[in-house]
Amino acid sequence: AQSVSQHNHHVILSEAASLELGCNYSYGGTVNLFWYVQYPGQHLQLLLKYFSGDPLVKGIKGFEAEFIKSKFSFNLRKPSVQWSDTAEYFCAVSPGDDKIIFGKGTRLHILP
Amino acid sequence: DAGITQSPRYKITETGRQVTLMCHQTWSHSYMFWYRQDLGHGLRLIYYSAAADITDKGEVPDGYVVSRSKTENFPLTLESATRSQTSVYFCASSNTGNTEAFFGQGTRLTVV
Numbered sequence: 193a194q195s196v197s198q199h200n201h202h203v204i205l206s207e208a209a210s211l212e213l214g215c216n217y218s219y220g221g222t223v224n225l226f227w228y229v230q231y232p233g234q235h236l237q238l239l240l241k242y243f244s245g246d247p248l249v250k251g252i253k254g255f256e257a258e259f260i261k262s263k264f265s266f267n268l269r270k271p272s273v274q275w276s277d278t279a280e281y282f283c284a285v286s287p288g289d290d291k292i293i294f295g296k297g298t299r300l301h302i303l304p
Numbered sequence: 305d306a307g308i309t310q311s312p313r314y315k316i317t318e319t320g321r322q323v324t325l326m327c328h329q330t331w332s333h334s335y336m337f338w339y340r341q342d343l344g345h346g347l348r349l350i351y352y353s354a355a356a357d358i359t360d361k362g363e364v365p366d367g368y369v370v371s372r373s374k375t376e377n378f379p380l381t382l383e384s385a386t387r388s389q390t391s392v393y394f395c396a397s398s399n400t401g402n403t404e405a406f407f408g409q410g411t412r413l414t415v416v
Contacts, residue, residue, distance in 0.1 A: 198346075224402045235394065235407040236347075243403075282346060286402035290354055291337070291362065296346035 196285050198295040205273055206303045213268040213298050215283030224286040225266040227257055228294075231279045239281070242266065253277070275304045307331075310395050310408035317385050317415055325380045325411045327395030335398045336378040337405060338362075338370065340391040347394065353378055354401060385415045 199214035217223065227239040240251025247259040257268045266283060283295040308329040317323045329336065334355050339347040339362075349362030351370040359370050367389060369381045378397075382389055392412050396405040 201344075226404070235409050236396075237407075238404050241404060288402065290335070290360070290401035291349060291352050292396075292398075292402065292405055293349060293363070294339070294347040296344065 196295040211270040219287035226284040329397040333397035
């Protein structure tokens with residue numbers, strides 16, 4: 193079945209550690225890719241997006257993601273996390289032109 | 305104020321009752337979406353709409369009904385609520401179906 197897979201359900205890091213969250217999708221053809229963040233008690237906000245061009249995209253708050261077409265992956269990275277990055281992170285894929293499908297999310301907990 | 309608003313923010317209802325969750329956006333976005341968020345499942349698409357009077361099923365449409373008589377409104381109705389429909393429901397809108405979606409604050413629905 194077509195899907196969006198996030199490998200880590202719960203990640204715990206100390207402040208200043210580096211972060212990489214994995215995301216793979218199984219849709220063929222051209223896709224648009226997104227990472228959203230949901231801070232505790234809030235709605236989802238867009239971190240970054242990839243439509244075309246440079247496969248390394250930069251988003252807000254120091255986050256970046258790399259699209260690797262051959263691996264159907266769109267991993268999220270941040271060189272040095274902060275306590276305020278504690279949130280749930282969702283990878284999302286738009287496999288066509290009419291909807292966006294989300295992964296199950298990764299809960300990130302940063303220890304101060 | 306411009307944006308996307310959901311009402312009510314919190315709702316408790318009894319099994320078997322009909323309940324309608326409201327969603328209103330002021331951007332004149334063509335696309336609107338309903339997702340439910342459950343622990344361990346992430347966000348799952350219930351229904352989406354490409355324009356007024358055009359709706360389509362998402363990943364988990366059973367037990368839900370939608371309508372879109374006006375571009376700005378996209379109500380979600382649970383015709384006969386069940387405990388398995390206890391969830392947080394998010395409405396979203398986007399200019400096209402595959403670009404950034406903007407989310408409402410969510411409705412926390414409890415079915416007892």
